[in-house]
Amino acid sequence: MDCAHYDAHRCRSCTLLEVPRADQLAAKTRQVQALLPDPDLEWQPPVVGPGERFRNKAKMVVGGTADAPTLGILDAAGSGIDLRDCPLHSAGLQAALPLLAAFISTAAIAPYDVTARRGELKHLLVTESEAGELMVRFVLRSQEPVTRISKHLPGLLAALPRLRVVSVNLQPEHKAVLEGEREIVLHGSTLAMRVNDLTLHLRPQSFFQTNTEVAASLYRQAAAWVAELLPVGETAPAQVWDLYCGVGGFALHLARPGLAVTGVEVSAEAVASARTSARELGAPAEFVAADATAWALAQDRSPDLVVVNPPRRGIGPVLAGWLEDSGVRHVLYSSCNAESLARDLAAMPSLRPRRAVLLDMFPQTRHYEVLVLAERTD
Structure with a gap:
């Protein structure tokens, strides 16, 4: 690879x-x-x-600014490193991540600054099914951006017609925890994951093999x-x-x-x-x-x-x-x-x-x- x-x-x-x-x-x-x-x-x-291209899930740390967000990891200084073209991700995830980065800018969601302890969007979690359908979860520090996400959600659904589930996860604490306990579902309910001859349903906060x-x-x-x-x-x-x-x-x-x-x-x-x-x-x-x-x-x-x-x-x-x-x-x-x-x-x-x-x-x-x-x- x-x-x-x-x-x-x-x-x-x-x-x-x-x-x-x-x-x-x-x-x-x-x-x-x-x-x-x-x-x-x-x-x-x-x-x-x-x-390569085997991962059905992208767990992206969000950095940068609302106008120019990075999706990937943070460096030692806490600055964002953009990895939206990571070759481990499926082709569908690679295609969706730039559109999701644009949505972050449209909805004016400030990435969380780990060093300064301010901002809202901590992680972006995206899962793709074998059929190319998507689940997107925004991990936020608070509910402050939820109204804007809901307002601009129709545009995101139009840009990603295979988007089946959209939710917000609230993780208010400043610590190395991927997500919190509370989930606010904004669109859909489950993502259908076809495995062998079975369809398994995946809801937000549910584990599935990568x-x-x-x-x-x-x-x-x-x-x-x-x-x-x-x-x-x-x-x-x-x-x-x-x-x-x-x-x-x-x-x-x-x-x-x-x-x-x-x-x-x-x-x-x-x-x-x-x-x-x-x-x-x-x-x-x-x-x-x-x-x-x-x-x-x-x-x-x-x-x-x-x-x-x-x-x-x-x-x-x-x-x-x-x-x-x-x-x-x-x-x-x-x-x-x-x-x-x-x-x-x-x-x-x-x-x-x-x-x-x-x-x-x-x-x-x-x-x-x-x-x-x-x-x-x-």
Whole structure:
């Protein structure tokens, strides 16, 4: 991948950009296999997607001025570096960002000055679906610009006819937090994300994998493994929990007659998204808005299989301890941090890793996703 910003040392976020892709993948494979050294663990070939234009989401720090905004990152002095042509972004995101920069000027939204602690617009968050439809979220310090955004919104919708959702997120605190708790939706409600043969709904404040193509492979692999473990028969439905389920990617790919799937996610917006998708698909899956660990510990019986897809910190000792002591036969663990994955697996030694696959979800960086199937041995 060629990047003028990297070459000019304006942005060095792609830390492996100068490393050939094959060498990147080899290094990631060595690292994760060293962290999970079980000799009985069967590794499948890594899943590799495109090396550029794979990101379906742009998380842009807004700098500069209302008349000349920058969309990208800040330098060490707090000045904006414009990265609206970042080659990691999809073609649709690259086309939309200049129009959104023009809208910031039209609506006279002052970018937030980190050094001076004044201004309004902190971040611009833009998501594109496989169909080229868009969600745009303005992260503001206060509601002061909302009236102007609403006034000029028809012009933005005309300039971006595939814009389906527009919202304002309020993040009033001066700290390194991407967004706040309060969301004001100005247009639309959900963005339809087509993954494999399913349509998943994405509302503001809902997590979705950044790389749609590799995420589709992740869900297909999970569904294939579970289908082998829990074939549909004449007995009572097998029970599956999808903890940290987000908008229901795993749960909805696993749901089928004969399988009772329950997804648990702390984000009420994500759960609303998952319920909408399940209703439209007619999928036999239920979704609960709750803390995954607290919910699991409160149940009076354990399921046949648990899927976990936690944030980078992992599931932690409490949930790992519960899984170790439970009657759960299989755990399907999707992780973006192999170190916390290894720590969690060590805390449940009765559940031995049997199958694993590395997915190159974040090329040009040291990050990746890894899916592990663990089986109870006692």
